[in-house]
Amino acid sequence: MKQTVYVDILFAVNLFINYFLLCLTAKVTRIHTKRWRMLAGSALGAVYSLFIFFPEIPSLLSAAAKLIFSITILLAALPIHSIKVFLKTLACFFGANFLFAGLMMALWLFVSPNNLMINNGIVYFNISPLILIGGAAVSYLILSMIHRFTLRKAPDNKIYTVTIEVDGQTATMDALLDTGHSLTESISDLPVLLAEYKSVEKLIPSQVRPVFEPSQRVFPVPPEDSSWRRRFRVVPFHSVGGGGVLPAFRPDSITVTDGQHPVRVPKSFVAVSGTHLSDGEYEALMNPDMIENTIK
Numbered sequence: 536m537k538q539t540v541y542v543d544i545l546f547a548v549n550l551f552i553n554y555f556l557l558c559l560t561a562k563v564t565r566i567h568t569k570r571w572r573m574l575a576g577s578a579l580g581a582v583y584s585l586f587i588f589f590p591e592i593p594s595l596l597s598a599a600a601k602l603i604f605s606i607t608i609l610l611a612a613l614p615i616h617s618i619k620v621f622l623k624t625l626a627c628f629f630g631a632n633f634l635f636a637g638l639m640m641a642l643w644l645f646v647s648p649n650n651l652m653i654n655n656g657i658v659y660f661n662i663s664p665l666i667l668i669g670g671a672a673v674s675y676l677i678l679s680m681i682h683r684f685t686l687r688k689a690p691d692n693k694i695y696t697v698t699i700e701v702d703g704q705t706a707t708m709d710a711l712l713d714t715g716h717s718l719t720e721s722i723s724d725l726p727v728l729l730a731e732y733k734s735v736e737k738l739i740p741s742q743v744r745p746v747f748e749p750s751q752r753v754f755p756v757p758p759e760d761s762s763w764r765r766r767f768r769v770v771p772f773h774s775v776g777g778g779g780v781l782p783a784f785r786p787d788s789i790t791v792t793d794g795q796h797p798v799r800v801p802k803s804f805v806a807v808s809g810t811h812l813s814d815g816e817y818e819a820l821m822n823p824d825m826i827e828n829t830i831k
Contacts, residue, residue, distance in 0.1 A: 546581045553580030557612050560628045564620070566613050566816075567696055567709060576612025579604065605629065619814040694817055695826075697728065698790040699805060701738045702762075708734045710791075710819035711812075718822055720768055720783065720804045726822035727770055727804045728789060729781070731811060734818040738786075739763075747782045749809025770806045781806040791826050800825050 554577040561568060583604045609628055615621045697710040708730065718727040732749050739747055743763045766784040783806040791798045803825055812820055 542585075545584055549584035550577050550581040553577040553608065556580075556628065556631045557608070559631045560609075560624060561613060563627045563631075564613075564624050564816075566615070566620075566624065567694070568613050572612050572614075576608045579608050579611055583608075605632075615815070620816055693793070695821065696792050697819055697821065698792075699728075699730070699735060699738060700787045700789070701766075701784070702787070704738050706735050706738050708818040709816070710821040711817045712823055712826070713820045714823055716820045716822050717824075718770065718772055718806065719824075720770055722768070723802075723804075725785075725803050726824040727783060727806045728819055728821055728825065729806045729808055729812070730819040732807050732809055735805060735807060739784075747784075747807045768804060770804065772806075781808065783807065789825070791821070798826055 554573060557573050557576055560566075561573070583600075605625065605628060609615065609621070609624055613624060615624060693712045694709050695712060696707065698705050698707045710728065710730075716729065718729060719725060720727055732747060736744065736747075740761070740763065743761055746763075746767065763784065766786075768783045768785070769780045770783045771780050783804045785804050787801075789800040789803055789805075791800060803822075812818065
């Protein structure tokens, strides 16, 4: 019995499936991205679904095409800054795909529905738009519940989006909420955000940047005629590998968000690190005291 394939339903179903898989990948890898990028990646995946109209492709060629499209989809949907993060993200994306493919195969073997078709690794459901929308709503609800449950079980070391403001200029970065990070400015006892130099460089006036450059061994004081004279601090730190001092400045404000609840942190300092804090997953380490009792 021949199965009629409707292009609009094929595209819509695979657009939804890819969006769901990309959401799952982004949540597992804790990568923040824009909604339009997720939709662009999902649309590329939906375009790949047109392979269902092709004659059956040899397994090796099909696997190569799947790999190329997967890489293209991930690069379109998610900001990836290093090879290590890319490989981790690709593994998570394939893991989500294999899980979904396994569920579809189980449905095919045990239910054998007449409105289900699989060819060249592409899945097609001949379902009504109402069922599709309902399924999307239910899947989103389930994913949200799982995500909240996971965060409740493991609230530590969550990644937030942080925006630092100085003299009308802003810099936005991902920051890891590190429960082992208790760095404070010694005079005021205010919490300190530790940020990579490159992530805050544009906030620092060119004449003051030598104070914060990673190559500095002894930190000079900003010029007397600079407003940064009163912003500047030297923050001592201690770690497993030893200790030392870091140049720091007091911003006008820091805004922290988990994607839903922005919180303004007016009193804090930013210490500048001359080394990378991660392999591209985040650019800053945040003291939990900065958002204590504000973001849950």
